[in-house]
Amino acid sequence: RRRESDAFEHITGRTADGERVDILMNLAAPDDEILSREPIVDGVGLFRTEFLYLGKNKLPDERESYLAYQKVLKTFGHKPVTIRTMDIGGDKCLDCLSLPQETNPFLGLRAIRLCLKDRDLFRVQLRAVLRAGTDGNLQIMLPMISNLEEIIQVKKILSEVKAELAEGGEAFAANPQLGIMIEVPSIALIADLAAEETDFASIGTNDLCQYLMAADRLNPDVVECYQSFHPALFRLIAQVKEAYHLRGKPVSVCGSMAGNPMFAAVLIGLGIRKLSMDVTEVGEMKRFLSLLTTEHAQKLADRVLTLPTAQSVEEYLQEQMELLG
Ligand code: PEP
Ligand code: MG
Numbered sequence: 001r002r003r004e005s006d007a008f009e010h011i012t013g014r015t016a017d018g019e020r021v022d023i024l025m026n027l028a029a030p031d032d033e034i035l036s037r038e039p040i041v042d043g044v045g046l047f048r049t050e051f052l053y054l055g056k057n058k059l060p061d062e063r064e065s066y067l068a069y070q071k072v073l074k075t076f077g078h079k080p081v082t083i084r085t086m087d088i089g090g091d092k093c094l095d096c097l098s099l100p101q102e103t104n105p106f107l108g109l110r111a112i113r114l115c116l117k118d119r120d121l122f123r124v125q126l127r128a129v130l131r132a133g134t135d136g137n138l139q140i141m142l143p144m145i146s147n148l149e150e151i152i153q154v155k156k157i158l159s160e161v162k163a164e165l166a167e168g169g170e171a172f173a174a175n176p177q178l179g180i181m182i183e184v185p186s187i188a189l190i191a192d193l194a195a196e197e198t199d200f201a202s203i204g205t206n207d208l209c210q211y212l213m214a215a216d217r218l219n220p221d222v223v224e225c226y227q228s229f230h231p232a233l234f235r236l237i238a239q240v241k242e243a244y245h246l247r248g249k250p251v252s253v254c255g256s257m258a259g260n261p262m263f264a265a266v267l268i269g270l271g272i273r274k275l276s277m278d279v280t281e282v283g284e285m286k287r288f289l290s291l292l293t294t295e296h297a298q299k300l301a302d303r304v305l306t307l308p309t310a311q312s313v314e315e316y317l318q319e320q321m322e323l324l325g
Contacts, residue, residue, distance in 0.1 A: 005287045007283070007287075013275075013285070015268065017294055017295070019273070019294050021268065021289055022043070023282055023286060024042055025041045025044055025045065025277065027044050027072065028048045030068060030072045037279045038076055038079070041279070041282060043081060046082055046141070046276050048087065049087075053096065055095065056095065056096050058096050059096045062124050065129075069132035070131075073135045076136055076137065081136055081139065082276075083132075083138065083141065084142075085122070085140065085141070085142055087143040089105060089113070090105050099114070106216060110144055111144035112144050116154075126158060127165060130162065134171045141178075141180065141202060142180045144207070145184065146184040146186045148190070148193060148197060151198060179201055180194060181203075182203045185208070185236065191239060191244060192246075195246075195249050196247065198249070200252070201244055202254045203252070205233070207255070208236070212236065229314040234270070234301070235305060237272075238301075238305065241270055251274070252275065253267055253274070253276070254277075256277075258276055261321070263317075264285060265297050266304050269294075
């Protein structure tokens with residue numbers, strides 16, 4: 001039985017008053033079934049590349065990586081495909097790479113930190129990404145950025161890798177947009193400076209919540225502390241949005257909040273116009289947005305920013321959702 005929301009999958013993402021909202025998909029392993037959903041989204045807002053590394057007994061080579069990225073870029077044609085460089089470490093350990101034993105893996109050698117330490121590993125991925133970029137609309141996104149030096153170091157590595165590709169006579173995307181995930185509070189708080197160094201940002205609310213609350217997103221003993229409705233999280237998102245939009249640069253949200261209508265309503269109210277989510281959530285989100293006016297969303301966001309506790313935010317939003325039906 002088709003769900004009621006399936007009928008909305010093929011419409012364009014718009015609020016009730018006609019504001020365009022880009023609806024993008026989060027992607028992990030690019031199998032044919034998920035790629036066949038390309039027509040219902042405006043692009044890939046988050047392509048998690050870890051699938052190439054996880055559960056493998058050897059590291060993927062450049063060719064294997066290139067073919068995987070190329071397949072997605074070709075499928076999406078002119079629509080943007082945001083390839084996030086590997087987010088390994090934290091809870092994601094590899095059989096094919098020995099990582100240090102850490103007391104606090106989520107605060108350890110994760111994602112961009114690992115890539116800046118193991119430059120050869122990173123270069124192989126960047127070569128594959130840049131080469132695949134000739135087949136579509138590539139955007140490169142860096143996970144777990146916590147300071148500006150990391151962005152600057154990556155830019156330097158990128159230009160070295162490009163020079164190397166050019167020297168080898170390889171075709172590659174010369175100038176893909178470069179963006180960062182905003183998922184560590186330190187970079188969120190200097191989003192104005194980060195915006196000067198990058199073309200776009202995407203807010204990873206799963207980790208931003210974890211690091212803002214100092215509550216492990218996987219530890220059941222602290223679920224009560226992992227407060228997705230905490231007013232601090234909304235205030236920080238508002239600040240990041242302002243910083244990027246002031247400089248004419250786009251901000252999306254790609255954490256799981258983006259696919260949940262109750263949160264999405266607040267994000268729209270805060271001025272976010274790009275949401276990247278699980279593809280199964282797309283129909284319901286488009287249906288929901290078609291009922292929500294930007295005026296109502298702004299009212300929700302204004303109120304949320306003044307409420308004192310996660311509980312009061314949750315109760316308020318639940319009550320408002322009932323009004324929307
Ligand atoms: C996030 O942290 O919100 C995010 C989208 O990245 P991941 O869930 O892959 O850590
Ligand atoms: Mg994350």
